[in-house]
Each structure stands twice: as structure tokens, then as C-alpha cells.
Amino acid sequence: MSLLSRNELFSKWSSTLGSARYRLLAIRRQEGFEEVKRKRIIIDKEVSRILYLKFCESEPRISVKYRLIEGKIEAYEMPLDPHALIQGELFHIMGNWSNRLRVLGELDVIVDAESVYRPDICVRPKNRHQPPSTLAVNSSGNPYPTLVVEVGDTESLNSLHNLAEKYFSQQTTIQIYLAVKLYPRRQDNTFALLAMLYLRNNQNPTTPVVVKSFGTAPLSRSSQIYLQNIIQAEAISGVGFGGVPCDGTNIAEYQIAIPSELIFNDVDGVDGVDGVQGVPNNFTIDLWRLKDAYINM
Template sequence: MSNYPQDEEKLYSKWCSEFELARHRLLAIDRKEGSQEVKRMGIIIDKEISKKTYLKFCLKELSVSVNYCLIGGKIEAYDMPSKPHSSVQAKIISIMDNWSDQLQVFGETDITVDTRSVYRCDACVEPINRQLPQPNPSGQTLVVEIGNTESLKDLHDKVAGYFSPRTTIQLYFVIKLFPRRQNNLVALLAMLYLRNNQIPVIVKSFGTTDLHVSTSIYLQNTINVPANIITGVGFGAGPCNAPNIPDYQVAIPTNLLFDGVPGGVPAGLPTNLNIDLFNLQTVYLRTI
């Protein structure tokens, strides 16, 4: 017999069925670069769901084979825990875990961003002993989202939530994984946002080929990224084909990682802590 009240059991059963249908829809996508990779919408599972009801479902830890979140009262399925996605997720967690023993690094974490929205980031960083204002918001200073079937628009639209007054997040790092092309080449994109800025301050193309024209148009004409901010493959830099290439380092400001920590940045840490994009490219290419 179920331990849930009957009405909850019916609701959860309905959602699990919808999640399974969403998984099949995501698996059926014939992924080709273009407008769909830029603007694909999430699959709505249910509407007008309260944050309390949603979080209660999340705590049950029922088996769900898609990535999902609550956005404006709607439960949306937007991606899958595929091998390529998981490999990049594991690598970036490993990179961040080596930055400092005064930072805690977590995998998938539910973050309440407003009264009707709960995002589930792929990774996040919290400094030890961070002092937060009351009422106590989430303690993350950096969150990471990795989009495989999730579109670039969906990733960008989360900026406002992650930097809402409900959070004290200082940095939002985005990785968009594009499908392999017929010539076996792959485009990849990394973007870094700082709090209170809807436009990324770092945008790097780090695949084995140029970004698709639809991606470039979206970055420059919709997000309004200045042309000089976009760098990397196809934007004047050499290939991303070895570790430690300066053009493919994403510098994470250490002072923002330790925001709210008494005493600030621990002694001995550099001004920036780097993410080497070649390492992310390498693990992705091994799994697609």
C-alpha cells in the first residue's frame, strides 16, 4: 500500500505518467542545429501548481527519467540525464571541487527563486560559513546549468530567476551542448552572467566548429550581447584543441564566490578561479 494520501497518490501517478511521455518526446527529437536548439520549449507536465505541492513531490524522490522544474506554477520537463549531459556535469563538478576546501560543491539542487518557481541547477557552489540576511535565502554563490536538449532561450530565461531578490546568487554559468553535425564536428557554447545583469559578461564558442548562424543571431540580436564579448571558435581565436589555452579559460571572480563570508577570500587564493573549456569539450566528445 502507498504511504501517500489517496489524492496525492493520484496526482503523483499522473505526473509520473506525463514525465514518461515527455521522455519519449525528448528521445524522439531529431536534433539539428537551427531555431529548435535556440528556442525549443519545455514540455508542460501540469499547471497552477503551488510551490508547497511541488516541493513535497520532489521530497518523495520518485523515479523520474527527465529533468524538470517549476516555472511560474508550471511543471516543465526540459532535458534528460543522458550520458553526454552527465559527463559534462561530472567534469565541471570535479573542476570546481578542486578550487578550495572552503567551498562546498553540490550536484542537482532545488533552488526556490520566487513564490511560484523552483529551479533545479546541475551544479552549484556554496562557501563555508557564509553569513546570509534573514529570512535566510539559499546559500549558493554560483549555479551551473547545462543544456543538452534544453534550448539556449530556456537557459537564458533562467537568469532573472537565479538573480531574483529571493536569492543571493552572484554568478550563473551556462553550458549549451549542440548535437554532432554530419561532418562529425560539434559546436559548444559557454556563458557567464553576473548578478543584476541580463547580458552575459563572457560568451565563448569552444567546440570543434563555429556556432550555427541561428545561435549567433540569437546572442547578438535577442540577448543583445555586444559583438566584442563573443570570443572563441569562429570569433577570431584559434582552435580549442589543448588544455590551458588562454582564450578558453573562463575566469570566475573569487571574491564573488566568497560573497558574504566573514574575512572575504581565504589567503592564498588567486583573484580568479578558472574553468578550462577544453576539459568540458573533451568529455563531451567522448560520449556523443
């Protein structure tokens, strides 16, 4: 492909992604089937990973979030206030965990031969072993993060859940995936929030090990049915599942423990972190802080 034709193609993608903004903004948010199964907007098909990464490296000015999924460029999220505030709060929480960690914003992450994701947050320990170029996170040649985070506002619950499979593919060395689903406010101004934690070392990595409802209202029936189809009902906890209200800091039920051993995977002298100065066995996310950010946006 000539430079001119490539630039024309990139311009076309940028324009179409810009138009996707209006389609995403036009979504009528209701807590039914759409919040569980909403489809992403396909921008183009049969796109090579190499060409897609060159497009990303050209730093196009685009106001929607997009990724490459099995050769298709798809727009899936509008980074409006709710998304940005939760992303920012998580960034602040994780940035205070340890000076041995680098907390990165959006980063193109190769997950297989035809797919490139862009998580909202990546956490990578310092001094993780340098991989061969074929197993690098992207064209930078750097190692993969050990933790990735996705925040879904307009993105559906089904879409967030399905990302786990490729985040834990044989291509990557990602160890932890955290998904946070934001639901729209209801007529009475209450809302549901959901956090799901996935671990590569789980017997089934694509099944979350933690599923917590932590909003001011229970999950919708559609979301409950969906979750119960992928995980045992008793494994879901929090608001609407017998939990106490998430109405203050440091409530034990609303702490998510992130295993340090997985965060520091493939780092000499830190794996198996017991006894390493300044590194606890688990890092913690207090879900009340996310709820508070959502309330006070």
C-alpha cells in the same frame, strides 16, 4: 488536499514526466531554430511552490530533468551521456578549487514565489551566513549557493539564457550563473559548444559577461543571430569569432575566470579575498577539458 489525493496527484505527475522522456528522446536534433527556441514540455499548471517542493521531497524516480516555472511543472532535459559527462567534468573541476567550498549536485532552489529551479551544480562556501527561513534556498533552511551551473543538451539556448533573470531575483543571493550549451554532432562529426557566464554585480545581470564558442565548429547562424540580439557581437569570442582553435589545455582564450569575491559572498573573513591563504583572486574553468570530455564520451 488529503494525503490520498496528493499521492494520486504525485503519481500522475510522475507518470506524465516519465512519458516526457520519450518525447524528449524523439527530438530530431538539428542546429537551427529548434536549438535556439525549443519549448519545454508542460506537465501541469497552477501548481503551488509548497506542493511542488513536497513532490520533490518524495524523491520520485524520474529520468527527465524538470523544474517549476511560474506555477507550471516543465520537463526540459534528458540527462544522457553528453549532459552527464560535462556535468561530471565541471563537478570535478570545481571540487578541486578550494576546501572552503561545498560543491553540490542537483538541488531544489527557490527563485521566486512560483518558481523552483534545479541546477546541475551548485557551489556554496562554507560558513555562509544562515538566512531567515523565508529567504532559505529551500525547505532545508540552508543558505543559497553563490554559483549555479546549467548544462543544456536538449534544452534550448533561449531557455538557458532566460534562467538568469530568476537566478538573480530578489529572492536569491546567487552571485554567478554559468550556462553551457551542447550542440549535436554534424554530418562531418564536428560540433559547436558554447559557454555563457552571468554575474549579479554586472550592470545588467541578465546579459552574459562572457560568451565563448569552443567546439570544433562555429555556432550555427541561428545561434549567432540570437546571441547578437542579446549582446554586442564583439563580446562573443572563440571558435568562429576570430579565436584560435580550442585544441589543448591552458589556452588563455578558453579560460573562464570565476571571481572568488563573488564565490565567497557573505562569508566572514573571506569577502575581498586578496591575501586569504589558499584562495586565489579567481577560480578557473579550462573549456578545453569540457570539449575533451564531449569528444571522448
